[in-house]
Amino acid sequence: MDSPINSQKTVSDDDEIDYSVKPEFYDSDLDDKDELWMISKRDGRPSDAVLSCPACFTTVCLECQRHEQYVTQYRAVFVVNCRVDKDTVLQEKGMPSKIGKRRRDSEMQETDSAESEKVNRVFCSACSTEIGVVDGEEIYHFFNVIPSEP
Ligand SMILES: [Zn+2]
Structure with missing residues (x-):
């Protein structure tokens, strides 16, 4: 569209499907979802979903935020019907080897993540x-x- 090159090789371009341009219906669907998400944020609605136990369907969280990348993960501050195992302290993600390394690599990041390195299991x-x-x-x-x- 905005490229002058296109006019010079019209023949080959005609035969090829431009995969960089998404079908219209696909795009608009994404836009809708993005917009809904933005609206819910702007309204100050703090929750992306209500979370339930996968085994007994007890509600465990009414206000949570979905992880930006891992859509099956949720963050929350206020929970219900949860039991925290205070006795067992896990190293985050089960990768204890990174802790000593990271401390040297990026001192600045460490201040942020030092507290969250230790996690307790929630049941x-x-x-x-x-x-x-x-x-x-x-x-x-x-x-x-x-x-x-929600
Ligand atoms: Zn349960």
């Missing part, structure tokens, strides 16, 4: 299914839950 208080973890800043990270519309 459904009704059936004791493990549903996530809580970090040192008391942010709950759910990865074994069933989301539903």
Whole structure:
């Protein structure tokens, strides 16, 4: 469209499908979803979903935010029907080797993540299914839950 090159090799371009341009219906669908997401944020609605235990369907969280990249993960501060295992402290993501390394590599990042390196496991208080973890800043990270519309 805005490229002068196109006019010079019209023949070859005619035969090829330009995969960089998405079909219209696909694009607009994405836009709609983005817009809804933005609206819900602007309205100050703090929750992306209601989370339930995958085993007994007990509601474990009413206000959460979906992880930006891992859409099956949710962060929350206020939870219900959760039991925190205070006795067992896990190293985040089960990668203890990175801790000593990171401390040297990026001192600045470490201040942010130092607290969250240690996490406690979180269980459904009704059936004791493990549903996530809580970090040192008391942010709950759910990865074994069933989301539903708030
Ligand atoms: Zn449960």
